[in-house]
Amino acid sequence: xxxxxxxxxxxxxxxxxxxxxxxxxxxxxxxxxxxxxxxxxxxxxxxxxxxxxxxxxxxxxxxxxxxxxxxxxxxxxxxxxxxxxxxxxxxxxxxxxxxxxxxxxxxxxxxxxxxxxxxxxxxxxxxxxxxxxxxxxxxxxxxxxxxxxxxxxxxxxxxxxxxxxxxxxxxxxxxxxxxxxxxxxxxxxxxxxxxxxxxxxxxxxxxxxxxxxxxxxxxxxxxxxxxxxxxxxxxxxxxxxxxxxxxxxxxxxxxxxxxxxxxxxxxxxxxxxxxxxxxxxxxxxxxxxxxxxxxxxxxxxxxxxxxxxxxxxxxxxxxxxxxxxxxxxxxxxxxxxxxxxxxxxxxxxxxxxxxxxxxxxxxxxxxxxxxxxxxxxxxxxxxxxxxxxxxxxxxxxxxxxxxxxxxxxxxxxxxxxxxxxxxxxxxxxxxxxxxxxxxxxxxxxxxxxxxxxxxx
Amino acid sequence: xxxxxxxxxxxxxxxxxxxxxxxxxxxxxxxxxxxxxxxxxxxxxxxxxxxxxxxxxxxxxxxxxxxxxxxxxxxxxxxxxxxxxxxxxxxxxxxxxxxxxxxxxxxxxxxxxxxxxxxxxxxxxxxxxxxxxxxxxxxxxxxxxxxxxxxxxxxxxxxxxxxxxxxxxxxxxxxxxxxxxxxxxxxxxxxxxxxxxxxxxxxxxxxxxxxxxxxxxxxxxxxxxxxxxxxxxxxxxxxxxxxxxxxxxxxxxxxxxxxxxxxxxxxxxxxxxxxxxxxxxxxxxxxxxxxxxxxxxxxxxxxxxxxxxxxxxxxxxxxxxxxxxxxxxxxxxxxxxxxxxxxxxxxxxxxxxxxxxxxxxxxxxxxxxxxxxxxxxxxxxxxxxxxxxxxxxxxxxxxxxxxxxxxxxxxxxxxxxxxxxxxxxxxxxxxxxxxxxxxxxxxxxxxxxxxxxxxx
Numbered sequence: 001x002x003x004x005x006x007x008x009x010x011x012x013x014x015x016x017x018x019x020x021x022x023x024x025x026x027x028x029x030x031x032x033x034x035x036x037x038x039x040x041x042x043x044x045x046x047x048x049x050x051x052x053x054x055x056x057x058x059x060x061x062x063x064x065x066x067x068x069x070x071x072x073x074x075x076x077x078x079x080x081x082x083x084x085x086x087x088x089x090x091x092x093x094x095x096x097x098x099x100x101x102x103x104x105x106x107x108x109x110x111x112x113x114x115x116x117x118x119x120x121x122x123x124x125x126x127x128x129x130x131x132x133x134x135x136x137x138x139x140x141x142x143x144x145x146x147x148x149x150x151x152x153x154x155x156x157x158x159x160x161x162x163x164x165x166x167x168x169x170x171x172x173x174x175x176x177x178x179x180x181x182x183x184x185x186x187x188x189x190x191x192x193x194x195x196x197x198x199x200x201x202x203x204x205x206x207x208x209x210x211x212x213x214x215x216x217x218x219x220x221x222x223x224x225x226x227x228x229x230x231x232x233x234x235x236x237x238x239x240x241x242x243x244x245x246x247x248x249x250x251x252x253x254x255x256x257x258x259x260x261x262x263x264x265x266x267x268x269x270x271x272x273x274x275x276x277x278x279x280x281x282x283x284x285x286x287x288x289x290x291x292x293x294x295x296x297x298x299x300x301x302x303x304x305x306x307x308x309x310x311x312x313x314x315x316x317x318x319x320x321x322x323x324x325x326x327x328x329x330x331x332x333x334x335x336x337x338x339x340x341x342x343x344x345x346x347x348x349x350x351x352x353x354x355x356x357x358x359x360x361x362x363x364x365x366x367x368x369x370x371x372x373x374x375x376x377x378x379x380x381x382x383x384x385x386x387x388x389x390x391x392x393x394x395x396x397x398x399x400x401x402x403x404x405x406x407x408x409x410x411x412x413x414x415x416x417x418x419x420x421x422x423x424x425x426x427x428x429x430x431x432x433x434x435x436x437x438x439x440x441x442x443x444x445x446x447x448x449x450x451x452x453x454x455x456x
Numbered sequence: 457x458x459x460x461x462x463x464x465x466x467x468x469x470x471x472x473x474x475x476x477x478x479x480x481x482x483x484x485x486x487x488x489x490x491x492x493x494x495x496x497x498x499x500x501x502x503x504x505x506x507x508x509x510x511x512x513x514x515x516x517x518x519x520x521x522x523x524x525x526x527x528x529x530x531x532x533x534x535x536x537x538x539x540x541x542x543x544x545x546x547x548x549x550x551x552x553x554x555x556x557x558x559x560x561x562x563x564x565x566x567x568x569x570x571x572x573x574x575x576x577x578x579x580x581x582x583x584x585x586x587x588x589x590x591x592x593x594x595x596x597x598x599x600x601x602x603x604x605x606x607x608x609x610x611x612x613x614x615x616x617x618x619x620x621x622x623x624x625x626x627x628x629x630x631x632x633x634x635x636x637x638x639x640x641x642x643x644x645x646x647x648x649x650x651x652x653x654x655x656x657x658x659x660x661x662x663x664x665x666x667x668x669x670x671x672x673x674x675x676x677x678x679x680x681x682x683x684x685x686x687x688x689x690x691x692x693x694x695x696x697x698x699x700x701x702x703x704x705x706x707x708x709x710x711x712x713x714x715x716x717x718x719x720x721x722x723x724x725x726x727x728x729x730x731x732x733x734x735x736x737x738x739x740x741x742x743x744x745x746x747x748x749x750x751x752x753x754x755x756x757x758x759x760x761x762x763x764x765x766x767x768x769x770x771x772x773x774x775x776x777x778x779x780x781x782x783x784x785x786x787x788x789x790x791x792x793x794x795x796x797x798x799x800x801x802x803x804x805x806x807x808x809x810x811x812x813x814x815x816x817x818x819x820x821x822x823x824x825x826x827x828x829x830x831x832x833x834x835x836x837x838x839x840x841x842x843x844x845x846x847x848x849x850x851x852x853x854x855x856x857x858x859x860x861x862x863x864x865x866x867x868x869x870x871x872x873x874x875x876x877x878x879x880x881x882x883x884x885x886x887x888x889x890x891x892x893x894x895x896x897x898x899x900x901x902x903x904x905x906x907x908x909x910x911x912x
Contacts, residue, residue, distance in 0.1 A: 039685045047811065165651050191647060195621050228714060229495045231707035233689065250706050251687035257710060258684060261717030262800050265724075269796035270789070282821035289793050290826065296789045297830055300782025301837055307778040308841065314777055318770050321777035322763040325784050325895050326756025332788070333726070333752045333891065337745050340725035344718050355503065365738035370746065374753055381757055385764065435789065439781050 014044050021052050030059050038065055042072035057081050062089075067097040067105075075108035076279045082109055091120035099125070099146045100246075103132040107142075140223050141216025143256075144237045144246030150177045151203055153186055158199025164191075174233040177244055178207045184242035185211060213238045216245055220256045225349065227253040264347060267427040268340065270295075292432040299436030303328070303443045310447040313454075319386045320450055323378070323397045327446050330374060331404035331438040338363050338412030339430045346420060347427070360413050367409030368402075375402035396450045403449070404442040411437050470500050477508050486515050494521055498528035513537050518545075523553040523561075531564035532735050538565055547576035555581070555602045556702075559588040563598070596679045597672030599712075600693045600702030606633045607659055609642055614655025620647075630689040633700055634663050640698035641667060669694045672701055676712045681805065683709040720803060723883040724796065726751075748888040755892030759784070759899045766903040769910075775842045776906055779834070779853045783902050786830060787860035787894040794819050794868030795886045802876060803883070816869045823865030824858075831858035852906045859905070860898040867893055 013036065020029045033041065033056065045053060060066045070078055070093070082090055082105075090109075094102050094117070102121075106114040106129065118126055128146065135141025151160050160176065176194060178187040187207030197206050213236045214223050227235055227250055234247040263273040270292025280288075307314070307324070314320055342359065345351035351359055379398025386393060412434050416426035469492065476485045489497065489512065501509060516522045526534055526549075538546055538561075546565075550558050550573070558577075562570040562585065574582055584602065591597025607616050616632065632650060634643040643663030653662050669692045670679050683691055683706055690703045719729040726748025736744075763770070763780070770776055798815065801807035807815055835854025842849055868890050872882035 037686065039687075043685075043805070046806075161651070195617075228707075228710045229499075230493065231495075231710075233706070250689070250710070251684075254684045254687075254706070254710060254713060257713050257717075258804060261714075261721075262804055265717075265721065265796055265800045268721075269793045271793040271797050282818050282825060285818065285822045286825040289790070289822065290829075292793075293786060293789055293826060293830065296785050297782065297833065300779075300785050301834070303781040303785075304778040304838075305841070307781075308775070311774050314774050315771075318767050318774075319764070321770055321780065322760040323756075324777065324780045325759040325763075325899060326753065328781055329752050329756045329759075329784070329788075329891065329895050330749060332785075333749055334745070337725045337727040337748075340721055341727055344721045348714060348718055349499070350502070362738050362741065366741045366745065369738060369742040370749060373746075374749065377753065378757070381760075385761070435785065439785050443781060 010040065010043055013040060014047055017044055017048070017052075017056070021048070021055060024055075026059065029056065033059060034065065038068035039072050041069050045069075045073065046077070053081055054084075062092045062095075064096070066093055067101055070094075070105055071101050074279070075104075078105060078108035079110065080279075083113070087113065087116040087120055090117045095121060095125075099128045099132055100144060103129050103142070107133060107137075135216050138220045139216060140214045140218040140220065140235075140237045140248050141245070143220060143223075143252050144216070144248050146246040148177060148236075148244060148247050150179050150244060153178050153180055153202070153204035153207070155203050156199060157194050157197045157201045157203065157206065160194055160203060161199070164194075174247070174249065176203075177236055177247075178203050179244060182241075183244070185213065185236055185238055185244045187211060188236075211236060214248070215239070221260055223248050224253045224256045224260070228257065260347075264343070264427040267425070268343060268431045270431050273428075295432035295436050296439070299439040303439045306440065306443050306447065310451070313447060313450060317390065317393070317450075317454065319382075319393060320396075320447075322386075323382065323400070324443065324446070326378065327397070327400050327404050328439050328442040330401055331408035331442045332435045334367060334370060334405045335408030335412035335434045335438050336431075338367075338409045339416055339434050342413055342416045343426050343430055346416065356417050360410070360417075363409045363413040364406065367406040371402035371405035374405065375399065390454055392453050396446075396453050399453075400442075400446040400449050403445050404438065407441055407445065408434070408438050411441075466496065466499055469496060470503055473500055473504070473508075473512070477504070477511060480511075482515065485512065489515060490521065494524035495528050497525050501525075501529065502533070509537055510540075518548045518551075520552070522549060523557055526550075526561055527557050530735075531560075534561060534564035535566065536735075539569070543569065543572040543576055546573045551577060551581075555584045555588055556600060559585050559598070563589060563593075591672050594676045595672060596670045596674040596676065596691075596693045596704050597701070599676060599679075599708050600672070600704050602702040604633060604692075604700060604703050606635050606700060609634050609636055609658070609660035609663070611659050612655060613650050613653045613657045613659065613662065616650055616659060617655070620650075630703070630705065632659075633692055633703075634659050635700060638697075639700070641669065641692055641694055641700045643667060644692075667692060670704070671695070677716055679704050680709045680712045680716070684713070716803075720799070720883040723881070724799060724887045726887050729884075751888035751892050752895070755895040759895045762896065762899050762903065766907070769903060769906060773846065773849070773906075773910065775838075775849060776852075776903075778842075779838065779856070780899065780902070782834065783853070783856050783860050784895050784898040786857055787864035787898045788891045790823060790826060790861045791864030791868035791890045791894050792887075794823075794865045795872055795890050798869055798872045799882050799886055802872065807873075812873050816866070816873075819865045819869040820862065823862040827858035827861035830861065831855065846910055848909050852902075852909050855909075856898075856902040856905050859901055860894065863897055863901065864890070864894050867897075 016032060017029075020032060036044070045056065048056060060069070090113075094105055097105070102125070106117060109117070118129060121129070132142060132144075132146070149164070151163065155163075164176075176189045176191065177185055178189060180186045187204065187209045188211050189203060189207045193206050212226055212230060212232070214226065216237050216239065218237075223235060226232070227248070232250065234249045236247050237245045239245055267273050270289060272288035342351060345359075375398040378401050379394035382397045383391060383394035415433050416430045419426040419429050472488060473485075476488060492500070501512065504512060516525070546569075550561055553561070558581070562573060565573070574585060577585070588598060588602070605620070607619065611619075620632075632645045632647065633641055634645060636642045643660065643665045644667050645659060645663045649662050668682055668686060668688070670682065672693050672695065674693075679691060682688070683704070688706065690705045692703050693701045695701055723729050726745060728744035797819075798807060801815075831854040834857050835850035838853045839847060839850035871889050872886045875882040875885050
């Protein structure tokens with residue numbers, strides 16, 4: 001019910017924008033833009049065509065609202081709308097934004113354009129941005145907020161509270177990070193602890209000294225795992241000397257978790273890893289999806305080659321051809337189930353080093369149970385449908401489907417486990433390998449079993 | 457690098473527990489349990505065998521640490537370890553927990569056991585728990601925290617700050633929720649706004665009046681979407697009269713997002729939706745995966761039936777059989793790519809009502825590009841490999857693969873879009889439908905094209 005309501009609001013917003021855009025009602029458009037939450041505006045913006053996007057964006061002023069709107073967009077879209085803007089407009093848009101918002105926006109632009117914008121910013125801002133942008137993409141360093149509110153450990157709670165009240169900059173104060181004389185992070189305290197402690201107590205006496213922290217090089221997925229596991233609102237980023245560089249906040253972690261899941265999904269289906277695949281052209285789309293399909297094509301060609309080798313067998317019993325789809329299909333499907341369970345289990349930390357063997361055994365048992373079941377069913381069907389054929393045909397197809405399914409669970413389980421050992425992302429390579437090898441092995445097994453059991 | 461470190465810590469913890477368990481070193485085990493973060497303990501706990509799990513849990517005392525540990529476990533595991541405990545122990549364990557932790561733990565137990573535990577709790581707690589447990593599973597009501605700190609709108613900021621400092625209960629104060637004389641939620645203020653405003657200002661003059669709220673029936677996925685979209689730390693849950701019932705906090709939303717992604721993954725592969733599939737027995741596993749495989753079995757049987765119908769054609773040109781795997785395989789794979797992009801695009805809100813047609817057209821273009829490419833490649837291979845055959849064989853297989861891939865993109869795109877229109881979860885039903893229909897349609901198309909172009 002509530003979902004409808006939420007979608008309903010977005011739909012109304014979309015209609016209102018559409019009407020004003022058609023009427024070129026500039027003044028009303030400006031009013032509506034300013035009244036709309038930046039996150040909502042980012043959603044509605046996707047539905048505009050290129051012309052409308054240009055029109056709406058040209059009406060947006062250089063203020064916080066516009067920056068918030070921009071950072072809610074995906075990088076592909078940022079690049080698209082800022083591509084035609086000159087460096088002056090872009091730099092005036094982002095000059096008052098936080099460093100991590102600035103670097104996110106600049107990171108979405110073409111390198112050349114980004115550089116001319118950076119050249120227009122203030123010296124100190126330039127340095128900060130370049131520092132952030134030097135961290136690897138998708139690392140804690142590239143997503144951290146650098147304007148963190150810190151306090152010295154020998155400050156009293158009373159003084160800390162006063163300092164806090166004077167702070168205008170650090171908008172989202174989640175935790176109070178406490179440092180020693182060398183600016184090293186030594187502890188953390190909650191806002192509540194500060195407010196409920198006698199005002200002459202020193203911070204170092206109330207702070208929690210065990211702080212989970214990450215390094216700027218830490219991958220965003222690992223940051224997300226720490227935040228998710230310990231229910232943190234933010235996690236500090238420190239350098240090699242223990243100095244606080246910034247914090248990664250939970251709202252960014254929420255985005256990371258959503259995006260990583262989407263990437264894993266797309267990669268497992270061989271559809272690239274670009275979340276914004278829908279914004280890309282058909283050509284780019286095709287290019288990304290080509291490699292997996294090529295693996296599958298090679299598998300199919302090899303299967304054709306194998307079947308060609310057994311041409312004589314097929315000639316004596318043409319009915320054998322009828323069961324090729326089901327034998328590779330059932331194998332491919334159960335293999336995909338196994339590999340999905342394993343890939344996802346590894347991503348969520350449910351499968352770790354140490355329990356792989358147990359997992360493999362269980363998958364094999366599942367493969368055996370389902371293989372025997374569907375093998376018997378298919379054996380009966382084969383003998384019933386192809387009455388004229390050799391009565392052994394049922395045994396052959398039954399056995400083949402059972403062994404193809406058993407083999408598929410093994411391949412589906414083994415492949416991602418081995419890829420991880422080799423430090424290859426299992427989500428990328430598992431899909432093509434599993435289906436392709438079942439295409440080949442399934443057909444081969446089938447004709448070998450037929451050769452053994454049928455007198456042709 | 458940091459990932460290794462994090463995993464390293466868990467590995468050490470696992471080893472230490474293992475050693476102490478083997479030595480039955482009770483005193484040291486108790487010490488280690490109390491020293492370990494509940495979230496870490498929950499991770500390590502998965503690796504223990506049944507015996508070890510029992511031993512560790514029997515050493516845990518009735519305190520906050522144990523409750524935090526329990527709520528970090530998945531429901532299957534909670535049920536398993538509490539199943540043999542008597543109602544007295546369970547009720548003493550959870551009696552001081554928050555209502556939503558209590559109801560999460562009780563909701564994981566068998567109904568009978570949960571009821572006997574509830575009977576042992578205090579009257580008022582019983583009522584609160586029963587209220588929470590009455591909300592549908594996976595709704596905002598079932599996951600909200602009910603001990604929310606609220607303030608009356610005519611309170612001054614100074615008084616509010618004092619009241620806040622006396623609060624012991626509401627541990628996680630994210631926002632200050634402000635109500636009117638009827639207890640209706642009328643606004644929200646940040647802790648910072650309170651601290652930085654002159655103390656005689658009334659709350660109603662500083663509060664933000666536009667508050668995004670949800671109903672207790674709201675699905676957790678929609679709650680997650682709101683929190684993610686607006687970067688909230690918590691979202692209030694209100695009843696029909698606008699009264700504040702509780703809040704859903706971002707840490708729970710993080711869990712929801714991870715779990716929903718995992719469920720979608722498993723469902724798309726027809727492996728059920730149970731995140732704890734690894735904890736289930738092989739039989740249960742097989743049972744869950746049976747239905748999709750049955751759909752695929754039916755598809756395979758129908759394909760066998762179709763091929764049987766074209767037996768004469770196969771007899772005259774046995775080479776036709778060799779290309780069956782590649783034609784259905786390429787179709788199945790590109791269809792899976794399309795449906796994955798669509799299912800995930802709908803889950804993340806990238807595909808909405810209104811742009812389906814555009815998406816379908818783009819997929820068809822991608823299907824055409826790749827179909828033509830791989831069709832030509834296969835056509836050349838077929839004529840090269842089966843030199844003895846009809847030269848038209850290359851044209852037949854080339855055309856077949858192209859049309860099978862084009863058709864597959866259409867089916868892969870259409871199916872999830874239509875399922876959503878029918879209010880069926882696209883993640884559940886898309887997978888089996890797409891691969892099964894390509895098995896059938898691909899084979900049918902192939903033989904129809906062969907019948908038209910070959911003179912057999």
